[in-house]
Amino acid sequence: MAKVFIYPSTSLILSDLVARFGHRPLSAALQIRERIQTPGLESPPLQITPEEPKKGLKYAAVEVPSGVRGRMSLYGPMIEDAEAAVIVNDADFAFGCMGCARTNELIKFLIRKRKIPVLELNYPKNEDEGQEFVAAIHEFLKSLGSGE
Amino acid sequence: MTRVRIAQLSCGPEYSGVQKEIEEAAASVDAEIFFPDIKLADIRKGFDEFGLDVRSPDLKLAIARARALVEGRVEADAVFIATCFRCAEAAIVRNELRRYIHENSLLPVVSYSFTERTTAGTLLTRMEALTTIARRRALLAREVQEGLTMGVDSGSSTTKAVVMQDNRIIGTGWLPTTGVLQSAHDVIELAVKEAGVKREDIEAVGTTGYGRFLVGENIGAQLIQEELTVNSKGAVYLADTQRGASTVIDIGGMDNKAITVQDGIPGTFTMGGICAGASGRFLEMTAKRLGVDITELGPLAMKGISKQVPMNSYCIVFGTQSLVNALAAGSLPEDVAAAACHSVAEQVFEQQLQEVDIKEPVIMVGGTSLIQGLVRAMSDLLQTEIVVPHHSQYIGAVGSALLASGFIKGD
Numbered sequence: 030m031a032k033v034f035i036y037p038s039t040s041l042i043l044s045d046l047v048a049r050f051g052h053r054p055l056s057a058a059l060q061i062r063e064r065i066q067t068p069g070l071e072s073p074p075l076q077i078t079p080e081e082p083k084k085g086l087k088y089a090a091v092e093v094p095s096g097v098r099g100r101m102s103l104y105g106p107m108i109e110d111a112e113a114a115v116i117v118n119d120a121d122f123a124f125g126c127m128g129c130a131r132t133n134e135l136i137k138f139l140i141r142k143r144k145i146p147v148l149e150l151n152y153p154k155n156e157d158e159g160q161e162f163v164a165a166i167h168e169f170l171k172s173l174g175s176g177e
Numbered sequence: 178m179t180r181v182r183i184a185q186l187s188c189g190p191e192y193s194g195v196q197k198e199i200e201e202a203a204a205s206v207d208a209e210i211f212f213p214d215i216k217l218a219d220i221r222k223g224f225d226e227f228g229l230d231v232r233s234p235d236l237k238l239a240i241a242r243a244r245a246l247v248e249g250r251v252e253a254d255a256v257f258i259a260t261c262f263r264c265a266e267a268a269i270v271r272n273e274l275r276r277y278i279h280e281n282s283l284l285p286v287v288s289y290s291f292t293e294r295t296t297a298g299t300l301l302t303r304m305e306a307l308t309t310i311a312r313r314r315a316l317l318a319r320e321v322q323e324g325l326t327m328g329v330d331s332g333s334s335t336t337k338a339v340v341m342q343d344n345r346i347i348g349t350g351w352l353p354t355t356g357v358l359q360s361a362h363d364v365i366e367l368a369v370k371e372a373g374v375k376r377e378d379i380e381a382v383g384t385t386g387y388g389r390f391l392v393g394e395n396i397g398a399q400l401i402q403e404e405l406t407v408n409s410k411g412a413v414y415l416a417d418t419q420r421g422a423s424t425v426i427d428i429g430g431m432d433n434k435a436i437t438v439q440d441g442i443p444g445t446f447t448m449g450g451i452c453a454g455a456s457g458r459f460l461e462m463t464a465k466r467l468g469v470d471i472t473e474l475g476p477l478a479m480k481g482i483s484k485q486v487p488m489n490s491y492c493i494v495f496g497t498q499s500l501v502n503a504l505a506a507g508s509l510p511e512d513v514a515a516a517a518c519h520s521v522a523e524q525v526f527e528q529q530l531q532e533v534d535i536k537e538p539v540i541m542v543g544g545t546s547l548i549q550g551l552v553r554a555m556s557d558l559l560q561t562e563i564v565v566p567h568h569s570q571y572i573g574a575v576g577s578a579l580l581a582s583g584f585i586k587g588d
Contacts, residue, residue: 079293094261096189128235
């Protein structure tokens with residue numbers, strides 16, 4: 030079982046696909062579940078406090094907007110932990126959406142820099158492309174080794 | 178109206194850890210922050226039709242939400258636009274949305290760029306102004322002072338009091354702020370004495386400025402209101418421009434305000450307070466370093482040529498360094514005074530006036546409006562004649578006294 034970072038990280042469909050093929054998806058849901066289950070009501074609902082943008086300094090310098098650094102404090106550790114990644118570009122909002130374009134550019138760059146197996150593909154525009162899309166993800170996940 | 182509903186259009190506050198601060202600031206003025214609900218299809222449509230091709234989905238959502246507010250599909254009393262400080266894409270969206278909402282609706286709107294250090298306290302005056310405009314539109318429409326009223330402006334540098342009777346100023350008091358309450362009591366005594374009235378005969382009192390709550394509660398004020406709405410009201414009243422559009426600029430000791438006003442009611446406003454190099458405090462320091470009284474700085478600056486001295490620092494420390502260097506290099510005091518005025522005016526122009534749409538007449542108020550060199554520098558930058566009304570240094574106190582008369586009969 031490989032730990033597979035998904036982009037968009039909020040995509041439940043992508044997360045489900047990775048899990049179905051026996052791997053562990055690293056997604057926003059994972060980080061957010063951990064946060065909202067942490068006791069305390071410091072900054073609901075995400076429990077992100079001004080400390081998170083400071084933790085994000087590991088991934089982006091202080092002149093980078095706080096929203097980017099706060100997001101990176103969530104996604105950065107997952108990128109470091111990932112053994113593979115699936116990146117879907119130009120996805121429809123309904124498929125999964127990540128709010129900040131600058132953060133998204135940085136996330137994709139950091140994944141590519143890791144030199145781990147990465148499948149990068151565009152969001153399908155019709156049914157035929159949709160089938161090819163799922164098949165390509167299937168193939169990629171299979172190549173990562175057998176799931177449990 | 179009880180609880181004011183403020184629609185939030187934003188990108189990043191929840192990830193910067195400041196969403197809670199925004200909500201706290203709103204709650205402290207009995208307002209509620211909400212995110213306008215819209216359908217997925219409306220996001221695409223709203224964003225496409227607006228025509229600003231941004232990449233960040235949260236900004237696309239903000240655009241679509243703004244359209245829903247303007248078109249009346251979502252109801253709100255006011256709008257708060259917030260994006261990350263230093264994000265260029267967000268800054269463009271923030272400005273364009275503020276302008277779009279202002280031009281196409283009656284909703285009061287304020288925009289703010291936050292960092293992870295933004296606190297509820299920083300946002301309080303802005304939120305209070307938003308709710309005042311939404312809640313007290315009828316009071317803000319008041320154009321005439323009636324009865325015998327008093328206004329007290331407890332500012333960061335100075336405390337002012339004005340007694341008004343039947344639409345005339347009959348007494349004033351002005352002192353540097355030392356102890357907040359003591360300074361207030363002292364200026365009240367001065368104003369009451371000059372007016373020749375008894376304190377107990379005053380029918381209604383209003384307070385504004387940083388110390389408004391403390392002073393207001395202590396002296397039993399009927400009206401305690403933030404300085405954004407009070408000062409703009411006082412400015413158009415004194416400048417006799419209560420009808421139509423105008424722009425009010427108030428460069429204060431600790432922060433600066435730029436407010437566009439329509440028929441006496443603020444539309445959009447900015448309030449800056451991060452960099453002291455762009456505040457009245459820097460001019461105070463300049464006067465001190467030049468060995469002149471602050472009242473002499475203006476006439477001195479009028480004799481000087483600002484271009485002779487390089488000075489344009491955001492920071493009061495670096496600004497003072499430029500000042501010291503210039504004097505050490507043999508620059509004339511009048512040129513240094515002119516450069517200091519130009520530096521403050523330029524930074525207010527660059528940092529704040531770009532966020533409001535300047536509409537003439539431009540009215541400068543507050544203590545710094547008496548520094549002629551500063552008014553001239555601002556006039557040069559804006560390429561327009563600037564109006565400085567009489568009693569401009571008492572603007573908050575006048576605005577408070579004017580609005581307080583709405584409370585005489587328990588209005």
